[in-house]
Amino acid sequence: MNKSYSLAESGCIDFFLIVCYLYVNVNTLIGGWIVATYKMKDIAQMAGVSIATVSRVIHQNGYVSVENREKIEKILEETGFVPNRIASGLKKSKSRLIGHMTLFNQNMLYEKISEAINREASENGYHVLTMTSHRGSGEEKNQVDQLIGQQVDGVIITSNGSIDPGLVSKMTGAGIPIVMVERCLKLKGVDRILVDDRQGAYGAVKHMIDQGHRKIGFIGIQSQHEVERLRLLGYKCALEEAGVTIQDTYISYSQTYNVGQGKAGIEDIYNRCSEDGLNFPTAFFATSDVLAAGILQFCYEKQLRIPEDISIIGYDDTLSLMMAPPISSMALPEEEIGVQGVRLLKRRMENKVLEVEEVVVEPYLVDRQTVKKL
Amino acid sequence: MNKSYSLAESGCIDFFLIVCYLYVNVNTLIGGWIVATYKMKDIAQMAGVSIATVSRVIHQNGYVSVENREKIEKILEETGFVPNRIASGLKKSKSRLIGHMTLFNQNMLYEKISEAINREASENGYHVLTMTSHRGSGEEKNQVDQLIGQQVDGVIITSNGSIDPGLVSKMTGAGIPIVMVERCLKLKGVDRILVDDRQGAYGAVKHMIDQGHRKIGFIGIQSQHEVERLRLLGYKCALEEAGVTIQDTYISYSQTYNVGQGKAGIEDIYNRCSEDGLNFPTAFFATSDVLAAGILQFCYEKQLRIPEDISIIGYDDTLSLMMAPPISSMALPEEEIGVQGVRLLKRRMENKVLEVEEVVVEPYLVDRQTVKKL
DNA sequence: ACATAATGTGTAAACGTTTACACACGGAAG
DNA sequence: CTTCCGTGTGTAAACGTTTACACATTATGT
Numbered sequence: 001m002n003k004s005y006s007l008a009e010s011g012c013i014d015f016f017l018i019v020c021y022l023y024v025n026v027n028t029l030i031g032g033w034i035v036a037t038y039k040m041k042d043i044a045q046m047a048g049v050s051i052a053t054v055s056r057v058i059h060q061n062g063y064v065s066v067e068n069r070e071k072i073e074k075i076l077e078e079t080g081f082v083p084n085r086i087a088s089g090l091k092k093s094k095s096r097l098i099g100h101m102t103l104f105n106q107n108m109l110y111e112k113i114s115e116a117i118n119r120e121a122s123e124n125g126y127h128v129l130t131m132t133s134h135r136g137s138g139e140e141k142n143q144v145d146q147l148i149g150q151q152v153d154g155v156i157i158t159s160n161g162s163i164d165p166g167l168v169s170k171m172t173g174a175g176i177p178i179v180m181v182e183r184c185l186k187l188k189g190v191d192r193i194l195v196d197d198r199q200g201a202y203g204a205v206k207h208m209i210d211q212g213h214r215k216i217g218f219i220g221i222q223s224q225h226e227v228e229r230l231r232l233l234g235y236k237c238a239l240e241e242a243g244v245t246i247q248d249t250y251i252s253y254s255q256t257y258n259v260g261q262g263k264a265g266i267e268d269i270y271n272r273c274s275e276d277g278l279n280f281p282t283a284f285f286a287t288s289d290v291l292a293a294g295i296l297q298f299c300y301e302k303q304l305r306i307p308e309d310i311s312i313i314g315y316d317d318t319l320s321l322m323m324a325p326p327i328s329s330m331a332l333p334e335e336e337i338g339v340q341g342v343r344l345l346k347r348r349m350e351n352k353v354l355e356v357e358e359v360v361v362e363p364y365l366v367d368r369q370t371v372k373k374l
Numbered sequence: 375m376n377k378s379y380s381l382a383e384s385g386c387i388d389f390f391l392i393v394c395y396l397y398v399n400v401n402t403l404i405g406g407w408i409v410a411t412y413k414m415k416d417i418a419q420m421a422g423v424s425i426a427t428v429s430r431v432i433h434q435n436g437y438v439s440v441e442n443r444e445k446i447e448k449i450l451e452e453t454g455f456v457p458n459r460i461a462s463g464l465k466k467s468k469s470r471l472i473g474h475m476t477l478f479n480q481n482m483l484y485e486k487i488s489e490a491i492n493r494e495a496s497e498n499g500y501h502v503l504t505m506t507s508h509r510g511s512g513e514e515k516n517q518v519d520q521l522i523g524q525q526v527d528g529v530i531i532t533s534n535g536s537i538d539p540g541l542v543s544k545m546t547g548a549g550i551p552i553v554m555v556e557r558c559l560k561l562k563g564v565d566r567i568l569v570d571d572r573q574g575a576y577g578a579v580k581h582m583i584d585q586g587h588r589k590i591g592f593i594g595i596q597s598q599h600e601v602e603r604l605r606l607l608g609y610k611c612a613l614e615e616a617g618v619t620i621q622d623t624y625i626s627y628s629q630t631y632n633v634g635q636g637k638a639g640i641e642d643i644y645n646r647c648s649e650d651g652l653n654f655p656t657a658f659f660a661t662s663d664v665l666a667a668g669i670l671q672f673c674y675e676k677q678l679r680i681p682e683d684i685s686i687i688g689y690d691d692t693l694s695l696m697m698a699p700p701i702s703s704m705a706l707p708e709e710e711i712g713v714q715g716v717r718l719l720k721r722r723m724e725n726k727v728l729e730v731e732e733v734v735v736e737p738y739l740v741d742r743q744t745v746k747k748l
Numbered sequence: 749a750c751a752t753a754a755t756g757t758g759t760a761a762a763c764g765t766t767t768a769c770a771c772a773c774g775g776a777a778g
Numbered sequence: 779c780t781t782c783c784g785t786g787t788g789t790a791a792a793c794g795t796t797t798a799c800a801c802a803t804t805a806t807g808t
Contacts, residue, residue, distance in 0.1 A: 087764035091764080132488075150501065413794060424758045426759080427757065
């Protein structure tokens with residue numbers, strides 16, 4: 001090595017690189033291939049400088065002579081050197097990792113939010129460690145330990161309003177900032193991105209009322225969670241505002257978000273209407289596109305046309321474009337949700353003490369003309 | 375500290391814990407809360423042993439007296455200690471991180487595969503760093519550097535057959551094992567999980583033929599990629615085998631996987647049939663559910679019933695259950711794809727030299743009775 | 749009784765960065 | 779001709795683990 005070192009000093013960089021390639025960094029032999037990874041120490045040796053100087057070039061701080069800077073930059077380029085984030089993370093007590101806890105869900109909404117989070121994080125020099133759990137599985141406890149162990153700089157919790165608050169405290173207790181997104185818990189020190197679901201439902205139902213509908217069905221979820229309560233509330237507000245009395249017969253709550261339950265919901269309303277001697281609604285609002293899909297299946301069976309026979313508005317705009325026919329839906333600004341989530345987190349990660357923030361985002365109607373004018 | 379230390383030694387653990395909580399590990403004050411994180415050093419001090427002993431308890435290796443083991447375990451429990459993975463990663467040159475490179479895609483298929491990868495990784499003590507890129511964006515180059523920098527122990531590339539092979543070599547060159555999944559490139563030292571798409575398409579079309587169909591349409595993607603070639607091949611094989619001559623008029627290639635293109639595809643065939651004076655097909659095979667959704671939209675407009683007027687089989691079973699009506703589809707074993715991917719990777723990560731492996735998984739028909747018996 | 753093995757514990761050197769500090773050189777200001 | 783500041787560079791000590799090694803102590807076999 002000493003010999004190689006002097007070679008490098010005397011300017012024979014290229015030859016030296018080959019020597020290095022063969023001898024310095026041979027970590028492993030895989031299938032006969034020589035595999036090399038460079039460390040700052042190696043770069044420093046090749047450039048004939050100290051590792052501190054290399055670091056100064058990489059981080060563009062401190063003083064480095066033009067001559068050395070160029071020499072080092074050239075070597076960096078040639079070797080494709082990538083600094084070891086683990087080592088720097090250890091020294092700086094920053095992993096530049098964001099944890100993302102989410103529930104697995106057959107819904108592109110969460111996929112889209114995830115995507116926005118990943119992208120925004122990446123643009124800010126962070127990476128995302130995703131932990132997917134399954135409703136009621138209790139996996140979160142272990143995941144929290146894993147995230148703390150990985151020294152994540154912050155955590156985003158997407159749509160998991162049922163997470164154990166104790167776990168969240170464990171993280172905040174470890175100094176990890178948290179942002180909850182879409183389905184949130186009101187917790188000390190936890191920022192929130194909320195969707196104005198009351199307004200979303202209100203807007204959808206208002207649109208139907210404006211088109212002349214008065215008998216409007218509601219297909220939602222029986223949920224302890226606030227978002228479903230708000231959607232029902234928005235529905236009721238719109239009706240009350242229009243002076244329409246609320247018919248329980250027109251309201252159906254399912255257990256979970258799935259097509260079958262959506263279809264069962266409208267069938268239930270259909271049957272109860274006959275029993276109660278009421279007219280079947282002329283329009284339906286579903287609190288999720290997946291439930292709306294169930295409504296469409298019902299219509300298909302009964303050979304009802306949309307919007308001629310039945311008007312529909314869905315929610316979340318994940319499937320509506322793909323349905324036959326494509327239906328109107330209240331879309332959520334997934335992009336904004338993800339981006340704002342990362343931004344809030346970033347502010348906390350970078351300057352510790354801040355007020356708790358709450359950002360409210362608004363759904364917007366994607367109108368595909370599935371509400372008939374009466 | 376020395377005073378506290380002697381307290382611990384004299385057995386006053388509980389009091390000592392409080393002292394520790396207040397003084398030893400006060401890292402930050404957030405909103406008035408005292409925040410503490412423990413290191414092995416702290417645990418060792420509390421237990422009055424050396425840090426090596428604590429490590430032996432945590433990793434359950436080496437000899438530790440029952441007395442010390444119990445004392446340490448108790449403290450570990452009480453403090454909720456989580457070892458710093460960054461530090462151990464640095465020492466062991468293992469991050470226990472798996473990189474996952476995937477393309478963003480409005481398709482639950484990738485979501486499901488991701489989910490399986492995350493779960494299987496987690497069960498094996500790994501975490502997943504997901505890097506989502508967008509077709510043709512060139513984001514991959516940077517992502518590869520990030521993954522190398524994070525010292526990931528392995529990388530899974532999902533459905534990105536268009537990744538630059540040079541980037542893959544950079545990773546294998548850095549000693550990182552790679553598994554490609556679903557859409558693969560044949561590259562030196564890269565394991566593959568392949569879907570038998572030829573067989574999948576063949577099976578779907580065979581099913582239609584068995585039900586008596588002879589005029590069968592194909593809605594696919596004009597793709598350089600092998601999977602679409604295989605699906606078309608499977609379609610043609612099934613027809614040839616049945617002695618049916620292949621009609622170009624019945625075949626349509628779209629640009630990308632989206633509903634609009636699916637609908638345009640079948641409209642195109644419809645128009646060309648009139649021009650050529652051919653009968654419209656009685657059945658359609660689509661190479662993706664999203665294209666099949668387009669077919670359903672066409673049928674809806676034309677008031678064609680399924681399967682009475684038109685028979686359909688989709689592919690990937692991501693949307694078919696939610697359509698009106700739910701349609702038959704060739705499902706891919708997403709679970710198996712993800713799990714096998716992680717397993718292959720794990721074998722490579724744990725014992726370096728292995729033959730390149732190729733696992734082929736089979737699609738299976740989910741029959742929802744949308745092929746009419748002729 | 750003595751060698752040897754099994755058990756239990758602590759010390760200290762890594763791992764690859766970052767960064768405070770020290771030092772050296774030149775030029776400008778007094 | 780000092781003194782001081784702006785540049786440029788290297789040294790070495792962290793960061794929190796893991797683990798080889800050394801050293802005890804006790805048990806076992808002869």
